[in-house]
Amino acid sequence: MKKVFIYLLLAMAALMFLYPFWWMIAASFSEERSIPTVQFLPARFTVDHYIGLFNSIPALRALLNSLFVSVAVTTGVLVFGSMTGYALARHRFRGRSLIFYIIIFTMTLPFQLTLIPNYILMVKFGWTNSFAALIIPGMLNAFAILLFRQHFQTIPQDLIDAARMDGCSEFRILFQILWPLSVPTLVTAGIITFMTTWNDVLWPIIVIREENLMTMPQLITLFAVGGRSMAQIGMKLAGATLLAAPILIAYMIFQRHFIQSMAAAGQRE
Amino acid sequence: MPYLVHVLVFVLFPVGFSFFLTFHNWNIIGPMEYTGLANYKRLVQDPLFFTSVRNTLVFLLLHIPLQLILALGLAVALNRQVWFRAFFRGAFFMPVVVSRVVVTIMWQQLYGFETGTINRWLGVLGMERIGWLTDPAWAMPSIAIMATWKNVGLYIILFLVGLQSVPPSLYEAAQLEGAGKWQQFRYITLPAIAPTTFVVVVLSTIGGFSLFIEPYVMTGGGPLNSTLSSVLYIYKQGFFYYHMGYAATLGIIFALMILLVVFVQRRFLEKNRP
Numbered sequence: 036m037k038k039v040f041i042y043l044l045l046a047m048a049a050l051m052f053l054y055p056f057w058w059m060i061a062a063s064f065s066e067e068r069s070i071p072t073v074q075f076l077p078a079r080f081t082v083d084h085y086i087g088l089f090n091s092i093p094a095l096r097a098l099l100n101s102l103f104v105s106v107a108v109t110t111g112v113l114v115f116g117s118m119t120g121y122a123l124a125r126h127r128f129r130g131r132s133l134i135f136y137i138i139i140f141t142m143t144l145p146f147q148l149t150l151i152p153n154y155i156l157m158v159k160f161g162w163t164n165s166f167a168a169l170i171i172p173g174m175l176n177a178f179a180i181l182l183f184r185q186h187f188q189t190i191p192q193d194l195i196d197a198a199r200m201d202g203c204s205e206f207r208i209l210f211q212i213l214w215p216l217s218v219p220t221l222v223t224a225g226i227i228t229f230m231t232t233w234n235d236v237l238w239p240i241i242v243i244r245e246e247n248l249m250t251m252p253q254l255i256t257l258f259a260v261g262g263r264s265m266a267q268i269g270m271k272l273a274g275a276t277l278l279a280a281p282i283l284i285a286y287m288i289f290q291r292h293f294i295q296s297m298a299a300a301g302q303r304e
Numbered sequence: 305m306p307y308l309v310h311v312l313v314f315v316l317f318p319v320g321f322s323f324f325l326t327f328h329n330w331n332i333i334g335p336m337e338y339t340g341l342a343n344y345k346r347l348v349q350d351p352l353f354f355t356s357v358r359n360t361l362v363f364l365l366l367h368i369p370l371q372l373i374l375a376l377g378l379a380v381a382l383n384r385q386v387w388f389r390a391f392f393r394g395a396f397f398m399p400v401v402v403s404r405v406v407v408t409i410m411w412q413q414l415y416g417f418e419t420g421t422i423n424r425w426l427g428v429l430g431m432e433r434i435g436w437l438t439d440p441a442w443a444m445p446s447i448a449i450m451a452t453w454k455n456v457g458l459y460i461i462l463f464l465v466g467l468q469s470v471p472p473s474l475y476e477a478a479q480l481e482g483a484g485k486w487q488q489f490r491y492i493t494l495p496a497i498a499p500t501t502f503v504v505v506v507l508s509t510i511g512g513f514s515l516f517i518e519p520y521v522m523t524g525g526g527p528l529n530s531t532l533s534s535v536l537y538i539y540k541q542g543f544f545y546y547h548m549g550y551a552a553t554l555g556i557i558f559a560l561m562i563l564l565v566v567f568v569q570r571r572f573l574e575k576n577r578p
Contacts, residue, residue, distance in 0.1 A: 041381050048378055049395040052453070056398065058421060059410045071419030141315045145513065147535060148559035151542050151552040152318035152325065158332060172314045234403035237516050237535070241543060252405045259409055259521050268413060275409040279402045286401045290394050293401060298461045301503065 056279075063272040070268055084269035085277075091270075094277060096247060097254040102281075104169045104250060105232040111174030112228045113221060119175070120183025121209050125195060142177040150241075157242050168242040169250070173232060178300065179224040186220040187213065223296040226289070233282060251278050325552035332548055343553040353554065355529050356537045357561075359444055363533075364512045367448040371508050372501065374456050379463035380489075393464075397457035404454065408521045411450045412437070415522075437522055440530035447518050447531060451511065459504045466500035467493065502573045506566050513562050534558045 062073045063085075069078035088094050122128075123135060153172060162168040190213065198208045214221065239253040246254070255274040286293050326344070329337040347353055378396060382389060399407060414421045415436035423433040436446040470493060478488050515533035519525050525532040525540075538558070542551030 041384075041386065045378075045381055045386065045392050049392055052395050052398060052457070055410050055414060055453075058414070059406075062413070070413075071416075074421075137316070143563070144315070144319070145510070145559040145562045147513065147538060147555045147562075148322055149315065149318040149555075150535075150538065151548055151555055152321040153314065154542070155321070155325075155332065155548065156314070156318065230401060234405075236403065236405055237539075241539075252403050255409070256405050256517060256521060259405075259412075260524075271409050272413065275406045279406040282401050282403075283398070286398070290390075290397075294393065294397055294461055297397075297400060297458055298465060301458055301462050301507065 056283075059272050060276055063269060063276045065269065067267070067269045070272075084267075084273035087267075088270050088273050088277070092254055092258055092274075093246060093249075094251070094254065094274065097249050097251040098277070098281075100166075100248060101233055101251040104166060105229050107166075107170045108173045108232045109225055109228045111170070112176060112179045113225060115175050116179030116224060117183045117187075117209060117214070117217070117221075119180045120185075121187050121205075121213065123180070124184045124187035125192075138177045138180055142181075150237075154241050163242050164245045164248060166248065169239060172238075173228075176228070179228065182220055182224050182299075183217070186217055190216060222292055223299055226293060226296040227300050230282065230293075322552045322556060325549050326556060328549045330548045332546060339549070343550050346550060347553055347557060352529065352532065352537060353557075356532045356534050359530065359532055360512050360515075360534055362444045363448045363451075363515065364509060366445050367451055367512060368505055368508050370448070370452045371456055371459060372504060374452065375459035375463050375504065376497075378456070379460045379467060382460065383464055383467045393461070396460050399454045400457045404517045405521065407450065407454045408518050411453075412522050415446055438527060440526075440528045443523055443527060443531045447515065447522070450518065451515070455508070455511065459507075462500050462503060463497060466497040470496040498573060502569065505569055509565055509569070510562060513558060 057075070058073065061075065061077045062070045064077040064080055064082065065073050066079035066081050066083075072078050123131060157163050157168045157172075160167075162171075194212065195208060198212050203212070234252060235250075236252040236256055239250050240256065243249055243253060249257070255271075255278050258274055259271050327338060327340060329339045329342070382392060386392070417423060417433060417435050417438055420436070422436065426433060434442055437443050474492050474496075475488055478492060483491070513534050516535040516539065519531040519533050519536050520539075523531045525536055534554070535558075538551050538554045541547045541554060
């Protein structure tokens with residue numbers, strides 16, 4: 036009896052979490068006027084909303100922009116984050132603990148504090164309306180550095196010493212010897228960075244005004260807010276579906292990694 | 305060290321510059337004008353600032369308890385031998401990975417007054433329709449419910465990790481002492497997962513102060529400013545009116561509030577630890 040109750044509870048909860056997604060997809064394939072009647076299946080199936088979306092806003096361009104920016108930021112975080120983490124974990128130099136405290140400090144800083152000055156910085160650098168504004172400030176973050184530092188501390192010193200004896204440069208030690216041993220850490224930092232960059236919308240809205248440079252979340256947001264989508268619910272939902280699709284597909288394939296990475300990130304706070 | 309340069313330019317300099325800005329009036333294009341404490345004086349007298357603080361409190365007072373109950377309840381239900389466990393976990397976690405924009409657009413339709421799915425079901429159950437996003441008393445709670453739906457999957461996972469770290473021997477010992485299920489939960493489980501609870505509360509608090517896209521897309525801060533969030537207000541002052549000095553002041557005050565609230569929560573947790 037108790038078992039039945041628990042399954043009932045879980046099934047109802049699962050329905051609550053899955054149904055809105057299902058509804059969004061079904062409604063995005065329904066004729067505009069019949070969207071209010073959609074319950075489980077598309078009413079009067081049509082792909083017009085998707086065609087209309089690609090015709091009225093540069094959605095394909097925005098998807099490519101998002102992909103480019105997210106890949107660039109993720110690469111930057113993995114390369115520079117592991118370099119900094121390696122230096123902090125394995126090198127002794129003056130000011131090391133000071134830098135460590137700076138990193139902890141920056142992690143506790145709410146972003147509200149740096150939003151305005153960072154925007155002014157972009158204006159002064161002349162980076163507004165360029166990918167530089169989207170990529171460069173995000174290329175290093177404290178979370179990834181701490182993650183790599185912690186991981187590199189567990190690697191035996193003998194291994195690094197042996198590599199140095201063989202005349203390996205520090206870069207080769209890091210990228211050819213340590214990286215292959217750090218796949219789980221790379222995956223965690225990679226997934227978190229890629230996902231946050233792909234989903235971010237506040238920063239792009241602030242620094243990008245030119246439609247051709249917009250990322251997908253920004254383009255869809257402005258489309259949903261601006262007058263162009265007036266009474267075009269189907270197109271809004273089609274845009275949201277397109278924005279969610281890549282990350283949802285990635286999630287379905289790498290579900291376990293996503294959950295573990297996010298849990299690791301959450302506990303760190 | 306590229307890190308040093310990066311942190312100097314994009315973190316430490318902005319922090320200092322932010323404080324500098326609060327003593328000035330500036331619209332970015334024209335010259336900067338020194339105004340002393342005028343921005344702070346203005347803030348204390350700004351009704352919209354207090355509205356946004358109140359809205360954030362309304363959000364947090366609903367969001368945090370809802371989040372804790374749902375996350376802990378579902379985590380406890382999942383933390384036993386159940387079939388399809390991976391499926392349930394995967395379903396609960398799905399809203400976590402998509403953008404807030406997606407969730408907002410989706411829920412805007414679900415919340416619709418005339419034809420929204422939720423109101424239609426309420427009608428089936430014989431209840432009155434609710435103006436989820438059009439009634440000033442409901443708008444912020446609606447956003448809080450949506451945010452709970454979006455984030456609770458992550459907290460379920462965190463609680464699951466916490467629950468699994470409780471040594472089973474504790475429960476066995478309690479059973480020998482004759483403690484009931486509820487007593488075990490109250491005196492063993494809850495204290496053991498207190499650190500996780502703290503993390504969830506802190507993350508939810510930060511989330512409450514970071515609301516932006518939800519009101520921006522759904523309500524534009526309305527009706528009657530009832531969903532004007534802190535970040536939306538900073539955004540409006542900075543990028544609508546170009547009051548950079550005042551926007552920076554708001555940023556600093558909200559940041560201090562977050563740190564203060566988190567500090568108080570930490571003290572509260574430590575005091576109540578057995």
